[in-house]
Amino acid sequence: MALVLVLLLFVLVSSPPRAASARDTISPGETLGGSDELVSSNGKYKLGFFQTGSESPGNASSYWYLGIWINRVPTMTPVWVANGDDPIADLTAAVLTISPDGNLVVLNPVAGSIIWSTQANITTNNTMATLSDGGNLMLQKSLDPSDVLWQSFNHPTSSLLPGAKLGRDKVTGLNRRLVSRKNSVDQAPGAYSLELDPSGAAQFILVELNSGVTYWSSGVWNGRFFNSIPDMGAYSEFVNSSREVCLITPMDDANVVTRLSLEVSGQIKSFIWYEQLQDWVTSAVQPKSQCDVYALCGPHTVCNDNVIPSCNCMKGFSIKSLKDWELEDRTGGCIRNNPLDCSCNKTTGSTDGFYSIPCFRLPQNAQNTTGVLSEGECAQVCLSDCSCTAYSFGDYGCYVWHDELLNVKDQQYSDLTSTKVEILKVRLAAKELIRWENHRREMLVWVVTCATVALFGLVLLLMIWRNQKKQYFCTFNNVQGGNGIVAFRYTDLKHATKCFSIKLGSGGFGSVYKGILADSTAIAVKMLDGFRQGEKQFRAEVSSIGIIQHVNLVKLIGFCCEGDKRLLVYEYLPYHSLDAHLFQRSVTFLNWKTRYQVALGVARGLAYLHESCREYIIHCDIKPQNILLDASFTPKIADFGMAKFMQRDFSRALTTMRGTIGYLAPEWLSGVAITTKIDVYSYGMVLLEIISGRRNTSELCSSCADDNDVYFPLQVANGILKGDVQGLVDPKLRGDVNLEEVERVCKIACWCIQDKDSDRPAMGEVVQILEGLREVDVPPIPKILQAVAESPH
Ligand SMILES: *[C@@H]1O[C@H](CO)[C@@H](O)[C@H](O)[C@H]1NC(C)=O
Numbered sequence: 001m002a003l004v005l006v007l008l009l010f011v012l013v014s015s016p017p018r019a020a021s022a023r024d025t026i027s028p029g030e031t032l033g034g035s036d037e038l039v040s041s042n043g044k045y046k047l048g049f050f051q052t053g054s055e056s057p058g059n060a061s062s063y064w065y066l067g068i069w070i071n072r073v074p075t076m077t078p079v080w081v082a083n084g085d086d087p088i089a090d091l092t093a094a095v096l097t098i099s100p101d102g103n104l105v106v107l108n109p110v111a112g113s114i115i116w117s118t119q120a121n122i123t124t125n126n127t128m129a130t131l132s133d134g135g136n137l138m139l140q141k142s143l144d145p146s147d148v149l150w151q152s153f154n155h156p157t158s159s160l161l162p163g164a165k166l167g168r169d170k171v172t173g174l175n176r177r178l179v180s181r182k183n184s185v186d187q188a189p190g191a192y193s194l195e196l197d198p199s200g201a202a203q204f205i206l207v208e209l210n211s212g213v214t215y216w217s218s219g220v221w222n223g224r225f226f227n228s229i230p231d232m233g234a235y236s237e238f239v240n241s242s243r244e245v246c247l248i249t250p251m252d253d254a255n256v257v258t259r260l261s262l263e264v265s266g267q268i269k270s271f272i273w274y275e276q277l278q279d280w281v282t283s284a285v286q287p288k289s290q291c292d293v294y295a296l297c298g299p300h301t302v303c304n305d306n307v308i309p310s311c312n313c314m315k316g317f318s319i320k321s322l323k324d325w326e327l328e329d330r331t332g333g334c335i336r337n338n339p340l341d342c343s344c345n346k347t348t349g350s351t352d353g354f355y356s357i358p359c360f361r362l363p364q365n366a367q368n369t370t371g372v373l374s375e376g377e378c379a380q381v382c383l384s385d386c387s388c389t390a391y392s393f394g395d396y397g398c399y400v401w402h403d404e405l406l407n408v409k410d411q412q413y414s415d416l417t418s419t420k421v422e423i424l425k426v427r428l429a430a431k432e433l434i435r436w437e438n439h440r441r442e443m444l445v446w447v448v449t450c451a452t453v454a455l456f457g458l459v460l461l462l463m464i465w466r467n468q469k470k471q472y473f474c475t476f477n478n479v480q481g482g483n484g485i486v487a488f489r490y491t492d493l494k495h496a497t498k499c500f501s502i503k504l505g506s507g508g509f510g511s512v513y514k515g516i517l518a519d520s521t522a523i524a525v526k527m528l529d530g531f532r533q534g535e536k537q538f539r540a541e542v543s544s545i546g547i548i549q550h551v552n553l554v555k556l557i558g559f560c561c562e563g564d565k566r567l568l569v570y571e572y573l574p575y576h577s578l579d580a581h582l583f584q585r586s587v588t589f590l591n592w593k594t595r596y597q598v599a600l601g602v603a604r605g606l607a608y609l610h611e612s613c614r615e616y617i618i619h620c621d622i623k624p625q626n627i628l629l630d631a632s633f634t635p636k637i638a639d640f641g642m643a644k645f646m647q648r649d650f651s652r653a654l655t656t657m658r659g660t661i662g663y664l665a666p667e668w669l670s671g672v673a674i675t676t677k678i679d680v681y682s683y684g685m686v687l688l689e690i691i692s693g694r695r696n697t698s699e700l701c702s703s704c705a706d707d708n709d710v711y712f713p714l715q716v717a718n719g720i721l722k723g724d725v726q727g728l729v730d731p732k733l734r735g736d737v738n739l740e741e742v743e744r745v746c747k748i749a750c751w752c753i754q755d756k757d758s759d760r761p762a763m764g765e766v767v768q769i770l771e772g773l774r775e776v777d778v779p780p781i782p783k784i785l786q787a788v789a790e791s792p793h
Pocket residue numbers: 058059
């Protein structure tokens with residue numbers, strides 16, 4: 001050992017400081033220090049020491065790892081890590097070299113200790129290590145490089161590169177699997193693995209490693225693809241030979257940069273690097289729903305796919321480790337604020353009570369009790385056992401849970417008819433419940449006050465209501481898996497649109513043309529002219545809208561970014577927009593039921609934009625012309641040309657005025673910073689048009705001046721106060737409406753067009769009201785409406 005040390009020091013001292021030279025091989029006697037790198041001969045991959053989380057809080061900034069990353073992309077993207085669970089604190093005390101036993105090792109030359117080793121069972125010390133063009137680090141015999149003694153492809157971490165295998169080598173018994181990382185900074189193995197099904201079925205499964213629970217499977221290989229993921233199969237092959245049973249991914253294509261990774265979130269994602277965007281775009285994700293990842297949020301949480309973050313503590317619990325939580329590792333979950341009463345006084349019983357959580361999926365490991373016939377009895381069963389933390393009583397009888405409540409999923413309303421909501425009763429200390437009761441009593445007082453001081457009271461009530469909502473916010477579902485978006489060449493789009501000959505429409509930001517792709521997909525191509533928003537904005541739009549997909553949003557298929565040309569390619573919907581249906585007599589007439597569904601769909605689409613994306617999006621131009629209806633009258637919000645993208649940390653933005661007269665929120669005029677509530681305002685205006693079947697703006701309505709000439713939004717506000725909404729409904733419906741729904745929609749519309757943005761509800765709340773899950777109060781009359789009504793027009 002001493003000899004080695006001397007030798008190493010000699011090497012370190014004698015070799016002049018090298019610039020990071022482009023070599024791909026390390027031979028005996030050579031070392032690779034802190035800033036040195038191996039570069040694959042095609043330049044695509046690099047091996048070296050990298051640091052994670054320099055921007056993150058705490059100690060993490062001193063973590064260094066030996067690993068492989070993709071050299072082609074400017075974003076640091078590690079694809080393999082050697083010393084994941086043993087990070088190097090001091091980079092000056094680490095070198096990569098071939099040890100005397102022939103293994104590739106990371107040494108601490110000062111202490112003489114080995115930090116990491118390939119630990120291959122080899123008999124020669126005449127070896128060398130090479131980083132291949134495919135990103136595989138191989139330890140080879142110097143005399144016979146085809147004899148590979150160890151390779152990083154056999155010991156993958158969380159990423160699978162093209163050309164690598166996943167599965168078992170029957171000869172050596174080696175089982176290659178992916179293991180997620182602990183969090184975005186700590187590269188230690190995390191909670192999830194992707195591996196060959198150990199039961200022998202020809203499929204891969206995702207496993208939560210602590211519990212051993214399988215939460216997703218690829219479906220069995222049918223010769224062409226895995227049954228549950230037909231879209232992924234075309235690229236890979238499942239092999240079961242005498243030597244191995246594994247998935248073989250296609251060889252690396254030098255021109256395409258892709259990777260597949262098991263994320264901290266427990267989802268498998270495949271990514272493609274878009275040169276034009278200079279960013280990674282998710283091309284596929286499994287499981288599609290984040291909350292389907294087992295125990296993602298840890299104990300005592302509720303998972304909801306439609307809010308960010310998806311994990312929230314149950315009432316009466318607080319986040320266990322804020323630091324982990326911030327690094328997106330939420331598996332630690334939440335802990336109780338106040339201990340349970342476990343005195344178990346036989347005469348009085350426990351003083352604890354229960355709090356109801358409606359949920360879509362009850363916690364894991366329920367215990368069945370027999371002979372319990374009522375809910376009260378079921379509660380007693382739980383209270384009489386100190387370790388009981390929750391119960392649920394339903395058609396299935398009485399379930400009780402002990403200790404940790406894991407894997408609870410919030411109720412979702414993707415499909416109202418099939419959703420079965422269970423009520424979970426979570427046991428809480430009396431202290432917690434009293435706090436909550438007080439809160440409720442407060443609300444009651446307010447209700448009484450409101451009755452007398454109607455206008456002010458209502459606003460306050462709305463605020464209380466909003467505060468309360470923060471705990472279990474649930475909206476809708478239907479987040480479809482992201483699919484790759486296509487980078488088109490300008491000439492292809494020119495060809496597809498026959499030189500931009502069929503114009504579908506135009507606006508302040510450009511024109512939209514119809515086109516047909518080579519595979520006969522119909523597209524709508526939007527050419528942004530006078531492109532002033534800047535490169536970054538365009539990228540943000542493409543990378544955000546490309547990944548966000550929702551049944552109520554028009555799908556972005558691709559984009560083109562060549563020279564000063566900026567084009568966006570959307571799916572083409574051959575049907576009319578909402579305004580045609582509402583105002584033109586020649587187009588299919590919408591009955592009340594359909595109108596209600598349209599209102600709900602648009603609200604869901606907007607709630608998704610406002611609340612569910614990494615960056616949130618303000619559409620800025622909600623109006624009937626931008627709401628397309630498909631063949632089944634499902635509304636799809638279109639035209640994101642004016643959209644404003646906002647970081648989650650900011651709730652307001654100053655921006656130039658945009659939108660359409662008649663739907664513009666008053667804060668545009670006063671020049672204050674805008675929020676998502678400007679969309680809420682426009683949505684309220686659209687709702688009014690859906691109810692009345694006529695345009696709000698009176699000048700446009702000169703041809704339909706058969707009714708009285710009071711500004712319609714004001715009529716609605718008055719109608720609600722008088723309790724008469726029937727007269728507001730589109731006469732073409734001939735009274736064939738659900739009055740309760742009409743009243744609800746009128747109230748929502750009026751709340752949405754309140755003068756102050758803080759008085760308007762969030763879109764998620766609107767969805768809940770429309771779904772009938774939440775009550776809505778009588779709104780005050782917006783002052784601006786009165787002003788508009790009084791001004792001559
Ligand atoms: C780093 O971690 C050590 C122990 O883990 C702790 O004592 C020290 O205070 C931490 N330093 C910072 C800056 O967080």
